[in-house]
Amino acid sequence: MIEAKDVGLRYPDGTLALKNIDLRVEPGEIVYITGSNGSGKTSLLKLFMGAEYPTMGSLKVLGQPVVKGQAAAIRQLRMAIGPVFQEFRLIKGRTAMENVMLGMRFLDIPPGQLKKNAGDALVKVGLEHKAHSLVENLSWGESQRVAIARAVARKPALILADEPTGNLDKDNALKILELLTSFKDKKTAVIITTHAPHLIEGEKDAKHIRMEKGSMNWERLG
């Protein structure tokens, strides 16, 4: 599902954000990526969704090489991913429902199915009562749930959640992680970044990558 070989990323300003990334992620896996701020977690997710391209090594996501000059194929790749951005990136002036539907309008989903899938996703994140609220009127936690609903309603093969635990207290952080990991199934992998490694202690069914200054280490969980 993801195959990275000696991948590195140097931003145009010269910052070396990632180096020597070697990893495989298979369908049905949960992968946690931890590391302090600036260690390269977001950059790694950006590579996975084709928002940045590796400047070293080779990367394949869902069989698609992440390389420049293949705009159409990269777009197809993005369609198969459910991203939950660190800043959510909800579209203002629209309701929660509309935001969730917007993520699906250009996918191969029969028109009649759009509303149903969106509604189901909002139920799953426990936000059906806010379906028709404008997103700018939602709390931080509610906005996050809309962002998660938008990602999972697309029935993606790969869910990428960037720092979903944010500044949440431990209880709420654990609830969000539980929600996100519940979308794992035989065909769907879930990758979650967090700067709080203590949150994932005791997670036996998951893999753990620790990032440090752009390099990665596999860690043992459980």
Add this chain to the structure above:
Amino acid sequence: MKNFFYNAAYFLKEAKTVIRLNLLSNIFSLFSTGLIFFILAMVISCWWISAQVVKAIQEEAEINVFFDESIGDGDVMQLLGKIKGIEGVREVRVVAEDEAYDRMAAILGKEARVLEFFDDNPFSPFIEVKIYLEKMDTVLEELGTLTGIQHVRDNRAVLDRLRNIAGVLNSLGYLVVAAVGISTLVIISHIIRLGIFNNQEPIDTLRLLGAPEFFIAFPFLLVGLLLTLGGGMLAAALAAFALKHVYIQMAGPLPFIPLPPREALVSGMIIVVMSLSAILGIVGSLFGLSSAKSN
């Protein structure tokens, strides 16, 4: 895209949001495109009117042949026959003194009183020769070879001047059409660019979600189209109103100007203005989209 129709409502709503985000600029664009389309509508109407007038005037191309009043009726008929035989002549007939008087009275209208100062009919009979305008020279030449003609009078000078005026009007029209086209394109592409810059964040989000460029761009295309169509409608309404008044104004003092029927003129003008505004709206939005993209 098979979801296109399902998404139509979304596209419209999105276009509305784009307009609302910059309401003032959009209203300004609507009115300025309306204004320039109004100018365009008036120029096009003037074009058609002048084309119609020129055509009608060319059919008025005629030569009046004055003959010696001493010659008998038989000679006049003979002369008539010969003139009829000249190539380029459409119609020949004798205008008697009385008819000449009546015609002048009709042209003078209320001022016909001046004719009453004459004791006798001051007009002479003449042969009216309707011709094809482009054959004017050869007809005049042939007439010179005929005997019994005292003098001829033609209205070529007047016709030529009218034709020149129509020609100038024509080139002015092309200039205005070009100016309208360019300014509409500039206004619309600017407003679309502005809309895109104001929506950069949602656009980037849609890209990250894998939305096709077409899906992202369509609402902006719609905005450009709505603005120019709105401007076109505004202009068409204004122009229809203006033409009504022009016709009323001209019907009184200038009854002899052969205006085309107003309904046909107005509906033709509306069709031209609306289709031009649609085309310019789409092309302008495309310009705006591509210039925003290259930034």
